[in-house]
Amino acid sequence: MTAVGRLARRAALALGLPLAIIAVLWVASADSQSFYLPPLRTVLETFADVWLSARLIDDVLPSLLRLAVGYLAAVALGVAIGVPLGASRTVRGVVEPVLEFFRAIPPPVMVPILILIAGIGDIMKVLVIVFGCVWPVLLNTVEGVRAVDPVLDETARCYRIRGLARLRHLVLRGASPQIFTGMRQSLSIGIILMVISEMFASSNGLGFTIIQFQRSFAIPEMWSGIILLGLVGVLLSLAFRAVEGRVLAWYYSLRRSHRGEPTG
Amino acid sequence: MRARSAWAQGVAGLAGLCVLLELVPRSGLVSARYLPPISEILAALADKAGEASFWTALADTMRGWAIGLTVAVVAGVVLGVALGSIGPLRAATGSTIEFLRPIPSVALVPLAVLLFGTDLRSKLLLIVYAAFWQVLIQVLSGVQDVDPVARETARSYGLGAWAQVRHVTWPTTLPYLMTGVRLAATIALVLAITAELVIGSPGLGKEIAVAQSSGAVASMYALVVVTGLIGVAVNLLARVLERRALAWHTSVRGELPA
Numbered sequence: 001m002t003a004v005g006r007l008a009r010r011a012a013l014a015l016g017l018p019l020a021i022i023a024v025l026w027v028a029s030a031d032s033q034s035f036y037l038p039p040l041r042t043v044l045e046t047f048a049d050v051w052l053s054a055r056l057i058d059d060v061l062p063s064l065l066r067l068a069v070g071y072l073a074a075v076a077l078g079v080a081i082g083v084p085l086g087a088s089r090t091v092r093g094v095v096e097p098v099l100e101f102f103r104a105i106p107p108p109v110m111v112p113i114l115i116l117i118a119g120i121g122d123i124m125k126v127l128v129i130v131f132g133c134v135w136p137v138l139l140n141t142v143e144g145v146r147a148v149d150p151v152l153d154e155t156a157r158c159y160r161i162r163g164l165a166r167l168r169h170l171v172l173r174g175a176s177p178q179i180f181t182g183m184r185q186s187l188s189i190g191i192i193l194m195v196i197s198e199m200f201a202s203s204n205g206l207g208f209t210i211i212q213f214q215r216s217f218a219i220p221e222m223w224s225g226i227i228l229l230g231l232v233g234v235l236l237s238l239a240f241r242a243v244e245g246r247v248l249a250w251y252y253s254l255r256r257s258h259r260g261e262p263t264g
Numbered sequence: 265m266r267a268r269s270a271w272a273q274g275v276a277g278l279a280g281l282c283v284l285l286e287l288v289p290r291s292g293l294v295s296a297r298y299l300p301p302i303s304e305i306l307a308a309l310a311d312k313a314g315e316a317s318f319w320t321a322l323a324d325t326m327r328g329w330a331i332g333l334t335v336a337v338v339a340g341v342v343l344g345v346a347l348g349s350i351g352p353l354r355a356a357t358g359s360t361i362e363f364l365r366p367i368p369s370v371a372l373v374p375l376a377v378l379l380f381g382t383d384l385r386s387k388l389l390l391i392v393y394a395a396f397w398q399v400l401i402q403v404l405s406g407v408q409d410v411d412p413v414a415r416e417t418a419r420s421y422g423l424g425a426w427a428q429v430r431h432v433t434w435p436t437t438l439p440y441l442m443t444g445v446r447l448a449a450t451i452a453l454v455l456a457i458t459a460e461l462v463i464g465s466p467g468l469g470k471e472i473a474v475a476q477s478s479g480a481v482a483s484m485y486a487l488v489v490v491t492g493l494i495g496v497a498v499n500l501l502a503r504v505l506e507r508r509a510l511a512w513h514t515s516v517r518g519e520l521p522a
Contacts, residue, residue, distance in 0.1 A: 210373075213374065
């Protein structure tokens with residue numbers, strides 16, 4: 001098969017089913033009289049009207065900003081606490097059950113607690129995201145730091161690599177595949193919490209707007225909001241994968257070479 | 265000896281947390297209106313345990329969790345094995361799965377409310393959507409991980425399609441499936457509580473929302489502690505199940521003393 005042929009085949013495989021599903025939905029819903037399931041055409045037209053407007057700045061942007069601040073704070077916090085925990089066996093033994101308990105609390109129940117403490121403003125929403133996102137990063141950092149290759153550790157010691165250089169080149173590097181696993185779990189939790197904190201109590205944001213649509217029975221608008229949330233989820237996960245691929249490029253090629261596959 | 269000292273360390277950690285949670289509100293560092301001392305929280309918890317409504321709420325939450333998780337696991341396994349074993353199907357559905365999976369299930373909250381109100385089905389819709397992908401993705405990677413030599417050996421011995429799934433695909437997939445079930449069990453609990461909190465389906469989440477709006481701070485914390493304990497129990501249960509199901513597998517056998 002030629003290169004062009006292969007590419008065409010891959011494109012057909014990747015796009016075939018999604019296009020078919022959209023086509024079927026489009027046709028099947030074209031003259032839908034159902035109140036809850038408006039025609040796809042109407043939904044998509046509404047999408048442009050509703051979201052490509054001032055709402056993009058008034059509602060979508062604040063949501064995403066809160067998510068970004070909360071998520072990055074949680075990652076920083078998780079790594080900062082996780083590194084010392086991973087390095088010390090005793091400290092780990094003492095705090096592990098406590099951490100396991102906090103991680104097991106379903107993060108959405110923190111919304112009412114944080115409303116009590118921080119009101120219903122931006123701070124509450126960011127704190128909810130931080131609280132939910134910090135555990136996967138923290139626990140994976142602990143695991144990653146604990147599992148740093150002992151040979152590398154001793155090599156670094158022989159070369160007298162200490163302090164910040166050791167932290168940067170040995171500990172964080174070695175733990176980074178695990179840290180990224182935690183960050184990936186945290187990202188999907190963060191999106192859920194972004195939406196929930198706004199559904200519970202808010203005056204702007206994606207979650208708030210979608211619930212408003214639902215309460216006022218603006219059905220095509222509600223559907224367009226659901227689609228937008230889905231797109232946000234998909235785009236963020238693509239962005240995450242791009243960052244991960246970049247940062248962990250060394251790790252993937254190392255793994256490939258261990259398996260005897262061509263690197264590059 | 266080591267096991268016992270680890271145990272002691274853990275108990276010390278938990279005791280330390282309790283002392284901290286007692287002293288911080290008592291000393292006035294944080295107002296008791298926001299964080300009541302742990303003794304009050306535990307007293308509220310004991311009160312709750314005497315109320316029938318608490319146990320009903322707990323049962324509602326766990327029922328939604330169990331049904332949703334079961335549906336998600338069965339659907340994930342059946343679809344995962346089918347899609348994974350049939351090459352062209354896997355190739356054709358890959359992009360669709362990659363697109364649908366990151367859609368946050370809370371996006372379906374308004375839809376669930378419209379279609380089912382505060383009914384159990386609302387909760388199930390959210391739980392199943394969230395938990396299903398965890399299982400499906402793991403099963404798909406498991407099926408892909410089947411050793412080609414084993415597969416060809418089975419084929420040359422004339423094993424039928426079903427026997428191949430049973431004796432070749434299934435044992436390879438099981439460890440992946442168990443990871444998927446563990447992740448799905450946690451996510452299902454989160455979504456069950458979320459549905460109760462946001463939609464108002466009966467259950468612990470709703471009780472928490474009620475306690476919050478009526479200013480019963482200590483009961484609210486007590487209920488949150490309960491959800492945390494359920495979370496821990498779910499984790500432990502999933503780990504035990506994983507060990508049982510994989511007792512033959514090297515990843516589990518290797519942890520036993522030689």
